[in-house]
Amino acid sequence: MKEDCIKSGYSTKEPVQKRSKETRRKILAAAKELFAEIGFERTTASLIAKQAGVSIGGLYARFNNKLEIFLTILKEYAEKTCIFFRENIDWLPEQEKDLAKAIDTLVRGLYYTHRLEGKLNFEIEKFIMMNEDAKKIYDHWQRREDEGIIRYLNYFFQEKVEDPESTAIVIHRATHGVFSYMYQNKDSIDEEKLLSHFSAMIKKYLLF
Amino acid sequence: MKEDCIKSGYSTKEPVQKRSKETRRKILAAAKELFAEIGFERTTASLIAKQAGVSIGGLYARFNNKLEIFLTILKEYAEKTCIFFRENIDWLPEQEKDLAKAIDTLVRGLYYTHRLEGKLNFEIEKFIMMNEDAKKIYDHWQRREDEGIIRYLNYFFQEKVEDPESTAIVIHRATHGVFSYMYQNKDSIDEEKLLSHFSAMIKKYLLF
Amino acid sequence: MKEDCIKSGYSTKEPVQKRSKETRRKILAAAKELFAEIGFERTTASLIAKQAGVSIGGLYARFNNKLEIFLTILKEYAEKTCIFFRENIDWLPEQEKDLAKAIDTLVRGLYYTHRLEGKLNFEIEKFIMMNEDAKKIYDHWQRREDEGIIRYLNYFFQEKVEDPESTAIVIHRATHGVFSYMYQNKDSIDEEKLLSHFSAMIKKYLLF
Amino acid sequence: MKEDCIKSGYSTKEPVQKRSKETRRKILAAAKELFAEIGFERTTASLIAKQAGVSIGGLYARFNNKLEIFLTILKEYAEKTCIFFRENIDWLPEQEKDLAKAIDTLVRGLYYTHRLEGKLNFEIEKFIMMNEDAKKIYDHWQRREDEGIIRYLNYFFQEKVEDPESTAIVIHRATHGVFSYMYQNKDSIDEEKLLSHFSAMIKKYLLF
DNA sequence: GATGAATGAGTATTCATTCAT
DNA sequence: GATGAATGAATACTCATTCAT
Numbered sequence: 066m067k068e069d070c071i072k073s074g075y076s077t078k079e080p081v082q083k084r085s086k087e088t089r090r091k092i093l094a095a096a097k098e099l100f101a102e103i104g105f106e107r108t109t110a111s112l113i114a115k116q117a118g119v120s121i122g123g124l125y126a127r128f129n130n131k132l133e134i135f136l137t138i139l140k141e142y143a144e145k146t147c148i149f150f151r152e153n154i155d156w157l158p159e160q161e162k163d164l165a166k167a168i169d170t171l172v173r174g175l176y177y178t179h180r181l182e183g184k185l186n187f188e189i190e191k192f193i194m195m196n197e198d199a200k201k202i203y204d205h206w207q208r209r210e211d212e213g214i215i216r217y218l219n220y221f222f223q224e225k226v227e228d229p230e231s232t233a234i235v236i237h238r239a240t241h242g243v244f245s246y247m248y249q250n251k252d253s254i255d256e257e258k259l260l261s262h263f264s265a266m267i268k269k270y271l272l273f
Numbered sequence: 274m275k276e277d278c279i280k281s282g283y284s285t286k287e288p289v290q291k292r293s294k295e296t297r298r299k300i301l302a303a304a305k306e307l308f309a310e311i312g313f314e315r316t317t318a319s320l321i322a323k324q325a326g327v328s329i330g331g332l333y334a335r336f337n338n339k340l341e342i343f344l345t346i347l348k349e350y351a352e353k354t355c356i357f358f359r360e361n362i363d364w365l366p367e368q369e370k371d372l373a374k375a376i377d378t379l380v381r382g383l384y385y386t387h388r389l390e391g392k393l394n395f396e397i398e399k400f401i402m403m404n405e406d407a408k409k410i411y412d413h414w415q416r417r418e419d420e421g422i423i424r425y426l427n428y429f430f431q432e433k434v435e436d437p438e439s440t441a442i443v444i445h446r447a448t449h450g451v452f453s454y455m456y457q458n459k460d461s462i463d464e465e466k467l468l469s470h471f472s473a474m475i476k477k478y479l480l481f
Numbered sequence: 482m483k484e485d486c487i488k489s490g491y492s493t494k495e496p497v498q499k500r501s502k503e504t505r506r507k508i509l510a511a512a513k514e515l516f517a518e519i520g521f522e523r524t525t526a527s528l529i530a531k532q533a534g535v536s537i538g539g540l541y542a543r544f545n546n547k548l549e550i551f552l553t554i555l556k557e558y559a560e561k562t563c564i565f566f567r568e569n570i571d572w573l574p575e576q577e578k579d580l581a582k583a584i585d586t587l588v589r590g591l592y593y594t595h596r597l598e599g600k601l602n603f604e605i606e607k608f609i610m611m612n613e614d615a616k617k618i619y620d621h622w623q624r625r626e627d628e629g630i631i632r633y634l635n636y637f638f639q640e641k642v643e644d645p646e647s648t649a650i651v652i653h654r655a656t657h658g659v660f661s662y663m664y665q666n667k668d669s670i671d672e673e674k675l676l677s678h679f680s681a682m683i684k685k686y687l688l689f
Numbered sequence: 690m691k692e693d694c695i696k697s698g699y700s701t702k703e704p705v706q707k708r709s710k711e712t713r714r715k716i717l718a719a720a721k722e723l724f725a726e727i728g729f730e731r732t733t734a735s736l737i738a739k740q741a742g743v744s745i746g747g748l749y750a751r752f753n754n755k756l757e758i759f760l761t762i763l764k765e766y767a768e769k770t771c772i773f774f775r776e777n778i779d780w781l782p783e784q785e786k787d788l789a790k791a792i793d794t795l796v797r798g799l800y801y802t803h804r805l806e807g808k809l810n811f812e813i814e815k816f817i818m819m820n821e822d823a824k825k826i827y828d829h830w831q832r833r834e835d836e837g838i839i840r841y842l843n844y845f846f847q848e849k850v851e852d853p854e855s856t857a858i859v860i861h862r863a864t865h866g867v868f869s870y871m872y873q874n875k876d877s878i879d880e881e882k883l884l885s886h887f888s889a890m891i892k893k894y895l896l897f
Numbered sequence: 898g899a900t901g902a903a904t905g906a907g908t909a910t911t912c913a914t915t916c917a918t
Numbered sequence: 919g920a921t922g923a924a925t926g927a928a929t930a931c932t933c934a935t936t937c938a939t
Contacts, residue, residue: 085919104403106314109912111922120921125914184402191399194392194457195312231463231470235451239474242450243443249402255439262439266447266478273477293902318930328904333931501898520819522730525933527901536900541935600818607815610808610873611728647879647886651867655890658866659859665818671855678855682863685897686890709923734909744925749910 101185143206183248309392351414391456517601559622567629599664725808767830807872
């Protein structure tokens with residue numbers, strides 16, 4: 066199982082020098098935090114610049130507009146998440162022969178990852194409904210995550226799962242729904258219990 | 274199984290005359306459409322007014338501000354959806370003794386309902402992350418939907434489901450995730466196939 | 482000394498019936514209170530209507546616009562104040578032969594009158610700077626008050642005051658300045674002491 | 690007699706660059722003129738911007754809101770006026786040993802100063818009735834002017850004036866009243882004659 | 898005549914983006 | 919290249935006034 070994630074083309078004012086790259090990074094970090102915290106619309110260019118310790122001019126020298134910043138973050142985030150997801154899945158067979166246990170491990174791992182960026186995840190999911198470019202980028206990486214699941218199903222069940230694609234999508238999206246709820250109510254729920262239940266559902270789905 | 278949904282109080286400028294009530298309805302309809310289509314932030318007061326065929330002044334005579342319009346829509350929508358959801362569930366036992374078939378019927382029914390207002394659903398889910406009042410209203414009705422599921426589980430399994438609450442939440446939220454995906458990709462997926470798969474997952478979860 | 486105050490012409494929608502007159506009175510009373518309390522600009526037509534227990538339509542049936550309401554109040558108030566002022570002055574000679582004591586009595590009387598409508602006085606003085614019509618009405622009655630003072634000076638000093646007009650104006654306007662200050666700081670000053678001082682000043686001015 | 694006027698702190702967006710300071714000055718000058726001419730409420734942000742030859746954005750980059758502009762002007766104006774007033778008073782003993790002549794000189798000097806900003810004076814006096822912050826700033830400097838008068842009285846009468854505070858207030862406020870009237874009717878009155886009369890009143894008040 | 902719903906021009910303020918320094 | 923001052927279109931909301939019922 067080798068990595069086959071592909072960089073989806075997206076044109077930005079590409080920086081060359083080191084210092085410039087560093088500045089670019091600071092802008093993206095600040096923007097990511099703000100988009101997650103207060104959303105795209107309420108995040109102003111000057112807020113980003115301030116938080117990044119950059120002048121507005123500096124910001125606009127690096128990115129053509131606010132949308133471009135968002136899309137850049139989205140791309141990087143989706144790619145990183147996808148890679149992480151697939152690494153998790155790809156490593157599973159080597160470490161755990163018991164599917165039930167494997168699912169449990171996977172679910173817990175993914176939840177804690179999701180939890181780290183719960184707000185950003187949500188902002189992104191919102192954004193893709195309003196912006197075609199965002200949707201394309203997002204879908205691209207989601208499909209690659211789906212592929213990871215499919216590959217795992219085929220590997221584990223030796224190609225005997227009928228319609229692994231639909232199975233992958235259902236699992237993947239049910240996960241989103243449950244995790245999203247858990248994140249939003251993290252202060253008032255028993256995370257462990259819900260994870261067990263969710264994990265049980267997936268196990269029954271795949272094993273029976 | 275009787276209905277126990279309660280109207281949660283929310284104060285708006287209450288219209289008295291017939292004409293006024295009609296105008297109010299037009300405003301809410303226009304706003305609902307716009308919120309769903311382009312989101313809360315991008316929906317301007319004058320857009321709503323224009324779409325509703327009302328002047329801005331007329332709009333503000335009825336609602337104190339944009340937020341109030343959104344919360345009113347949210348309340349009415351959440352209440353309506355909850356009632357519909359619970360009626361579906363409550364009627365199930367009378368019509369269908371086979372749990373597997375019942376789940377199938379239910380899932381399909383709910384999906385087509387969700388589909389009708391997919392975008393609004395999403396905008397609402399986004400909004401509740403940013404606004405405490407919205408979250409309270411939404412959570413109130415979600416919990417009532419959960420209660421409906423719990424009641425059904427207890428009825429069908431004669432109180433033998435251990436932890437029906439968590440079970441209900443997992444089912445409910447997985448449903449949200451899958452339906453949301455299906456809605457967003459309705460043009461490129463095989464809805465029937467995904468519904469079957471999802472329904473299968475729920476059935477296995479509950480029956481094994 | 483007979484009364485010679487003249488009604489300055491001002492055209493309003495003149496009500497005829499009793500009920501209508503009563504309504505008109507209620508509107509003016511409400512408006513007067515509001516103009517005094519929050520000023521002309523912040524007093525809205527609907528606030529007046531509400532406070533008067535009248536519909537906006539009813540208000541506009543009686544007055545052409547907000548300005549007209551203000552000018553009507555101004556006219557009535559200035560007239561009433563002028564009449565009161567002149568009655569005070571005209572009665573003085575019959576009651577008090579000692580000028581010093583007469584001034585003292587007068588000053589105190591006027592202050593307590595001014596205090597009753599301190600805010601309205603101020604709003605009016607402001608308004609006449611911005612509106613020619615208002616200035617004309619106000620000046621008309623102020624001049625009549627001046628005349629009252631002049632008449633008194635001539636009566637008391639048997640026409641021997643040189644330039645009684647200027648004297649009257651100086652007294653009149655110094656009074657305005659001092660009373661206005663006293664009203665605005667009524668909570669933190671010793672009214673009695675200031676009145677004595679002011680009265681002393683006028684006495685010295687006239688008697689030496 | 691040394692100067693002890695203290696700058697009362699008031700926080701605005703403080704400009705750093707030269708260009709910015711110039712712009713700030715232009716805005717304040719334009720606003721001052723407009724507030725004086727048409728009052729606070731009728732002075733719109735865009736009017737100020739236009740008159741100052743600045744964009745609205747530029748205006749709001751320098752001041753948080755219209756009120757802040759007004760308070761800034763008020764502070765600067767009250768301070769400047771106070772300083773001017775006290776310099777006049779403090780210099781008097783060195784130049785004029787005859788109190789009667791000194792008062793005459795002072796009154797005329799103050800009148801011509803007041804005349805320069807008669808309208809602004811009035812707008813300010815109105816505003817302090819509606820706004821606590823404005824009242825505080827204004828009162829602060831008025832009290833310092835009062836102190837100047839008191840100091841002078843004590844100096845000239847070798848501490849023998851009983852209750853110099855009340856005396857100062859009465860003089861100060863009578864002055865306001867008379868000057869305000871004179872300013873408003875400057876076209877139809879004999880300024881010189883009124884000033885003589887007013888000055889005579891003060892002289893008699895203090896010397897007898 | 899009375900009512901209050903409807904109108905829409907007007908106001909304060911924000912923010913993405915540009916461009917002189 | 920970097921800076922942040924300047925721009926002005928856009929937006930939420932108000933209120934004097936009109937007019938259908």
